[in-house]
Amino acid sequence: MHVFRLLKPWPLLCLLICSLVAVPTLTVLASVLQPFGSEWQHLAETRLPLYLRNTAILAVSVCVLAAIVGTATAWLVTACDFPGRRIFHWALLLPLAVPGYLAAYAYTDLLQFSGPVQTWLRETFGWGRRDYWFPAVRSLPGAIAILTFTLYPYVYLAARTAFIEQSSCVMEVGRTLGRGPWRGFLTVALPLTRPSIAAGTSLVMMETLADFGAVDYCAVDTFATGIYRTWRSLEAPTAAAQLAAVLLSVVMLVVLIEVLARRRARFYQTSSRGQPMRRAKLGWRGSLAAITVCGLPVLLGFIMPAGIFVHMTITTGDERAFEVVTDFGRNTLILAGLAAALAVGLGLLVAYGRRLSGAVSFAAGKLAGLGYALPGTVVAVGLLAPLSWLDHRINDFLAAMFSWQPGLILTGSIVAVIFGYQTRFLGVALAMIESSFDRIRPSMDDAARTLGTAGVRLMLRVHLPLLRAGLLAALLLVFVDVVKELPATLMLRPFNFDTLAVRVYLLATDERLEEASFGALVIIAIGLLPVVVLSTLLDRHRKNSPIRNLDEAAVR
């Protein structure tokens, strides 16, 4: 019976798409089966302990700090009333627009020995080089701080949504049972939100493990940088894949924890018809503290890095600004547009298959979704070997048949990088589309079927119109993720096909940050789009949802 179900077109299509997208993951996992060569031996003796130590310290520290910052700020803007609360409500999302590597470039420029801050200190107080201590930005603590203030919005977003959905009755029951506001938060609100915070924190963990640009610029050796160097400098793709397999197993563990956290969330789900939370009005001391707690992450995560790039662009200017917009902007637009459209199309097919035909498609979707947790370096390493093999087979075949060798048509073109983006970001599109699908009750499908509409017509007439917002959001999120993506693009792009992110990275590593400033600003500006959309969607999500409105109308 199961085999018969598998042979039906939708599960088969889902399985095909998801298996293709999972090729890099499977290649990396398969690398463990290959013999561990001398390069691996060399790595194990020299760099591997350092990679392990740095990656562990970085991931744990960033997660803990981001969880604290994200949860505290979410609670303040949801449960307390203070001047500027409405602004902070959306402004706390702004650091999402700044990729970690751009924040690293900006802070290094600001705080390095020759930067404006230290120069000002020396000039003002007449200090010499050895007369004072100043924290080093290009260090592990520096990378931790930078990633914390650019990644905490993931926790903020998850915690804020969970706090908003909590009924005030829950807190009020806590109050009547002798819990004051502070203890009520710790013993009632926080435990109820724990699964959401865990889910947000696991995203932070994945982003931290996947980060390449920030840690590379901060000169912190982690798995992500190690994989890149092993592949590029040591020219040892097998050892790089084996290194990636270690990182992949950690990522899979994080995904498993996240899935368990989500499962537990079901038990914590409260009624959607409860009273919205009543905000406590803070006094001037409380307000000041709240403004500081909410203002600092926005200042450090967005205003400072964006401000530094704005200042650089205005004062020193980028002589190649026009080129940035035309050449690199065009390349970025082509890649991001194609990848986003493809990811949404594939995501729609997989999500529809999952809606129609259960277990097989569900498992396939999970496999595809795993790619989001993979660092770009791992995706690139996992993809290059099979695509190179395929390139050679195609050339052999064409040479034998037509005496013509077209060259590297997959790895030498944008096919490889677009493929890599699908592995990395199909999960993002799928999650958005599936959450929109979940809001369409199965009874609507049943109603349409009893009214004579099924299959593709059902998708066109019922699902697509209702999914429109979700599809647009998915398109936007993947587009922006691709614009910001660095390591996979760096490793998979064709020759002479640089994107904005790659150009900024290359200029920054050449210490030509002023020239990179305009490109960085363009990336941040594009990154602001989903922030605006997410903020608007979240605010209107509950009150403007047609399906929710239908429920509420039915109650009337």
Place this chain on the structure above:
Amino acid sequence: MKTPLTISSRPVGPTGSAEAVSPPAEASPSELKVRVRNVEFGYQRKTPVVKGIDLDLHAGRVHALLGDSGSGKTTLLRLIAGLEPLNAGRIDIGEQSVSAQAKHVPPEKRAVGFVFQDYALFPHLTVQQNVAFGLKHQPRGQRRAAALEWLERVGMEDFARAMPTTLSGGQQQRVALARALAREPQVMLLDEPFSGLDTTLRDRVRETTLRVMREAGVAILMVTHDPREALIVADTVSVMRDGRITATGRPHEICIRRWEYREEGGVQVCHECVEVCAG
């Protein structure tokens, strides 16, 4: 307090299912629209949700399925609609066999109308577009006219251009009814269609609904867990428990039997039901 009423219970079959019931003697004979025979189904084969179901539905008559939550009422409705495939048995609609072990006519090709508990109106379409949704084979003009005509019949013509989100529960229910009837089905399946409405509204909507459906001459199978509702609206009532039909008969027969069970301490019974019977 026992009220003396005549009992005329029907025999129960060996599998526990009641024998398929014909229309009540005093009712005028009507065309057999749906025949359900020895139907079995389970989402997992080893744990059947409905077992050995026999049922006949006649044109213009209301058959109520009464039972507690989880007794298999909605599943039986979904089987007749074709939303689930059978494990065993057969279902005929009109002259056509639509479900059997090796045969499954999909719901879109069956002449059934389904009113869901949550009405399942399409929120992106207007009321008129919702009603016209199932009339895809007609030209656009005819579709609109037919949709308007059905809206008139349920008293919703003034809301043709409204979006479903702006309607009350009772109005949504009437639109869902018009939408299902517009395809001119042979059988209407109603899954607790009045449960979301308040008491006053429920009586009014129920009256309109049944009048329109009887006029349309369709067979009606209505799921309810409210014995009073079954007693008021149904020509025939089947009681379901643990996936089986345990009794089928005229409403007052079923009501009395349930009442007697209560006296024996057997099952829980609705007090209004007893009052209606006694009254």
